[in-house]
Amino acid sequence: xxxxxxxxxxxxxxxxxxxxxxxxxILALRETWCRPDETVLWCCEGAxxxxxxxxxxxxxxxxxxxxxxxxxxxxxxxxxxxxxSGSGPPQAPxxxxxxxxxxxxxxxxxxxxxxxxxxxxxxxxxxxYVAPVPDPAPATVPxxxxxxxxxxxxxxxxxxxxxxGPWYADDEPVPVRRQRSVFEIxxxxxxxIGTAVRDRPRFTDPKPLYEKVxxxxxxxxxxxxxxxxxxxxxxRQTGRLLLLDEQDR
Amino acid sequence: MTAPxxxxxxxLAWCQAGERLxxxxxxxxxxGSTIGGEITAPHRPRGRAPEPGDPAKPLPLPTLVVSQGRFxxxxxxxxxxxxxxxxxxxxERLAVRLADxxxxxxxxxxxxxxxxxxxxARTHQPFTAWFExxxxxxxxxxxxxxxxxxxxxxxxxADFADRSALLWRAPRARRDAKTVRTGLGL
Numbered sequence: 001x002x003x004x005x006x007x008x009x010x011x012x013x014x015x016x017x018x019x020x021x022x023x024x025x026i027l028a029l030r031e032t033w034c035r036p037d038e039t040v041l042w043c044c045e046g047a048x049x050x051x052x053x054x055x056x057x058x059x060x061x062x063x064x065x066x067x068x069x070x071x072x073x074x075x076x077x078x079x080x081x082x083x084x085s086g087s088g089p090p091q092a093p094x095x096x097x098x099x100x101x102x103x104x105x106x107x108x109x110x111x112x113x114x115x116x117x118x119x120x121x122x123x124x125x126x127x128x129y130v131a132p133v134p135d136p137a138p139a140t141v142p143x144x145x146x147x148x149x150x151x152x153x154x155x156x157x158x159x160x161x162x163x164x165g166p167w168y169a170d171d172e173p174v175p176v177r178r179q180r181s182v183f184e185i186x187x188x189x190x191x192x193i194g195t196a197v198r199d200r201p202r203f204t205d206p207k208p209l210y211e212k213v214x215x216x217x218x219x220x221x222x223x224x225x226x227x228x229x230x231x232x233x234x235x236r237q238t239g240r241l242l243l244l245d246e247q248d249r
Numbered sequence: 250m251t252a253p254x255x256x257x258x259x260x261l262a263w264c265q266a267g268e269r270l271x272x273x274x275x276x277x278x279x280x281g282s283t284i285g286g287e288i289t290a291p292h293r294p295r296g297r298a299p300e301p302g303d304p305a306k307p308l309p310l311p312t313l314v315v316s317q318g319r320f321x322x323x324x325x326x327x328x329x330x331x332x333x334x335x336x337x338x339x340x341e342r343l344a345v346r347l348a349d350x351x352x353x354x355x356x357x358x359x360x361x362x363x364x365x366x367x368x369x370a371r372t373h374q375p376f377t378a379w380f381e382x383x384x385x386x387x388x389x390x391x392x393x394x395x396x397x398x399x400x401x402x403x404x405x406x407a408d409f410a411d412r413s414a415l416l417w418r419a420p421r422a423r424r425d426a427k428t429v430r431t432g433l434g435l
Contacts, residue, residue, distance in 0.1 A: 023312060025398025027327045031314040039321050168309035174330055176312055240325045241404060241416075243395035246423045 021168055021175065026237050028176035029130065030119060039124040042236040044223060046120045046129060047108040050093035053219075055102045060111060062102075092208035094182050094235075095120060096198075099219030106219035109183065111231050119237075120223065121190070127213060127221075128184035132177045148168060190215055254373040259361050262376040263368070271432040272362040272405075273372075274417050276306065276355050277412045278332030279311060279347045281325055285338055288318035291352065295340040299355035299379050301371075305355040327397045328418075333404075333417035343386055344413035350379050360417070362387075364432050386410050390429045392422035405429075418429065 022028075026040055034040065051060045109129070113120065118131030168174045178195035193212040210222040226235040260270040267365040281290030290311045308330055314320050315328045325331055335348035351360060358379060363369045367386060371380040389408040393416070394401060403422035408414045419425050429435070 023327075023329065023398060025327055026324055027312050027314055027320070028398075029310065030320055030324060036319070040324075168329070170307035171310055173310045173316065174312045174328065176314070235396065237327070237396050237398065239320075239324045241326060241395050241406075242275045244392040244394045244403065244423050244426075246392060248311045 015193040021100070022177040024132065024177050024179075025119075025173050026239055028132075028179050029119075031176045032133075033130060033181070035125065037124075038126075040239045041122045041124065042223075042238050043119045043121040043130075044094055044236040046095055046110075046118055048093065049095040049097055049114055051102075051107060052096055052098040053102050053104060053107050054100070055100065055164040056107065060114060082161065092198075092227075094224045099217070100221065104219035105146065105215040105217050106221045107219065109215075112183060116182065119179075120222075122213075124187075126184045126186045127190050129182045130179045131182050131228040134181050186217075193220075198222065256373050257376050259359070259363075259370065259376075262372070263361065263370060263378065264363055268366070269432060270361065271364060271429045272419075273359050274405075275359040276332045276351050276378075276417070278308060278403070278418070280331050280333045280335060280352050280356075280417075281311065281315065281331055282335040282337070282345065282348050284335070284340055284342075284345055290318075290331065292317045292335065292348045294349035294353050295345055296349045298350050299377075301354045301357040303357060305357070305398055310323075315416060323395070326395055326402060329399060333415060335413065335415050337368045337411075337413035342411045342413035343382065343409045344407075344415040346380065347415055354379065363431060384433060387429075387433065387435070389435060390426050390433075392419070392426040394422065 029040055029043065049060070052058070055062065057063050072234070083212055093240050095110060097104075097106040099106045101107075101139070105177060113129045116131050118129055121128045121130050191214045193214055195209050195211045197207050198210045208227060209225040211225045213221045213223070215221065258271060264270055277373050279291035281288070282292040283289075284295070285416075310316065311325075311328050313333070315325050325334055333348070333351070335344040337343075337345045339345075347360065347367075347369060351358060352430045354369065354371065357373075359372045361370055361372075363384065365384055366381050367384050368378050368381045370376065370380075384418055386409045387407050388410050389406075391406050392403060393406055394403040398406050403419055404416045405419040405422050405425055406414055
């Protein structure tokens, strides 16, 4: 049984390493998803959206909203925990769905997005939630034979572990991960209202900036745009370089 | 078997009395270029460049979307193989000359920026300057950054008097930009 678990873990590691050798983000969108004339304005990860809708808890579970006291206790817990560091990134949620009910469009979209890792993307043509195309069932990985083969395999693993990041084959173009729309709304189906401070000190960042997108039923999707002060480039991938504030940091 | 290289400090080996080294950058990736509207990634040197002693280490090539020029705006900055980019309206511009030399000497040469000169030089023994120009060709230097799928990246952008520009990756772009601007009085 342990042997089977080990084999599964080894298989998972091998697949993870293969996945690391393909680039995600804006260039993957550009190569496999965007139309030629489509400009990517920004994209951000959609993990763990927050729900500000009646009947749902902030994490999306069905039930009463937490009281202010619960929230305060959670914040104190978080600050006291090892996860908190004063200079670390703000812990405001990346996406907030706000609306009159759990069935509003914003909540439904955030729920769908929460089900699989992907990117929220705003382009000149659409707002979309995009996820990597799942890999076909992994082919049986040929077992390395002989001492040399095993050593080579170990060296590959060590190299992947030490570099910690993606590494790609020399003299070959960097491959990208193919992307697909989980859902998308075309311009006309939503309105970008703009960026404003979300003046609710519920997060460790007391004055987070959010970009609001209104949907036809009046519900809102809000995307974290940073704490301001020249640090906006930390929160979302963009296709344009942003001028950095030399006083920042 | 090759003898170990001895790296020299450009402040001591290259700068003259009263001259201060402000920034240095050694390419560890490809350079791309947009010259007269033509995109090339990796950049192909247009002019003559000295032969580097050692061949450059092989690298992965840029993504197809970048090498085929199908990207928008600054999306090339998301490509992990690219270290810099030159923009110019013609091949005789300063940014292209720098890109030529930095491409030809990748792994060997370093771009140096002092209070008097801009250079591309081999900084190991024997110290050899491949190219030098008056630093007053630089009219602006600014730090830029963005978030990519692999984390944050920062770049310095130098704009030259001939309206060409060179961008390169600089992990401490803010600090470098401030040092250079202060040193050059820009």
